Amino acid sequence: MRRYGGPFLLLLIGAAVLRVSLFGDLYLRYVQEGLRPYLIASGAALVLLALTTAALRPALTHTHSHTHAHGGSRLAWLLTLPALALLLFPPPALGSYSAEREAARRAAQGVGTFPALPDGDPVTLTVAEYGSRAVYDSGRSLKGRTVRLTGFVTRDDDGTWYVTRLVVSCCAADATTAKAEIRNATAPPTDTWVTVTGTWHPKGTLGSPTAWPPVLDARTVTKIPEPTNPYEKP
Known part of the structure; x- marks a missing residue:
């Protein structure tokens, strides 16, 4: 599972962006209405990149040392926390x-x-x-x-x-x-x-x-x- 830390993080971020822009109006808490198409495109690109990276991951791991991959995966898992927070608990509008x-x-x-x-x-x-x-x-x-x-x-x-x-x-x-x-x-x-x-x-x-x-x-x-x-x- 560790080898998929990077793709999983990309998938979370992409899903969070799509959640606030494609499946509701939460994006209006962050940007103007006219930027919605760019958010949707960015979220979709991140999801596609995550899936592509996950599919190619077994081949890519042969080009990295065990230590490098292990350290990178730990960092990726730490970065999942803010992405999960955005996906599950989007912050309110400024007040x-x-x-x-x-x-x-x-x-x-x-x-x-x-x-x-x-x-x-x-x-x-x-x-x-x-x-x-x-x-x-x-x-x-x-x-x-x-x-x-x-x-x-x-x-x-x-x-x-x-x-x-x-x-x-x-x-x-x-x-x-x-x-x-x-x-x-x-x-x-x-x-x-x-x-x-x-x-x-x-x-x-x-x-x-x-x-x-x-x-x-x-x-x-x-x-x-x-x-x-x-x-x-x-």
Whole structure:
């Protein structure tokens, strides 16, 4: 069995990649939706490589010494632990722990006029869109409008709470944070997913650090299940 440690490890990793990408939506916890075909292809390639290597293994062992093969197999078996963990216990999406350690993201466009919001209230915005308009829109497009935001709950030590979303450009490793302070409503438990409707509360000087994070005066706060894709696109 030891001689098959390497192929077995490849098979585990390939199966784990296929599990999260081909047989469900777990891959959205790690990468953007557009990368799914590449994950599926990578997982399939690893499985194929594992099967091919296993089939050729008896012939290959004649080219290695007993000591080298034995040491390599032990290393391969040690590496099966993280692969098994990914296959059997995929980690949850990033949450408040990650958000609290990410500095407030500043919009790159600076102060300026934003396009008009769609007609009808409440208007659904991403948390990042709301933050950009609240902090940088010289046209004050949020004024007088009711907006709807969806995210998970984070808190400061003083009890201030936020609806928060992690913004992912490519994969979870590059996630940044968008959040809005919620006022006039009791905070649900940290990491609870909620949809909040309310109105913009002007704060600080437009385009300055005093305007961050944006504030929303809540009218309703509704608990919801975690979305299939927990991240926002920039």
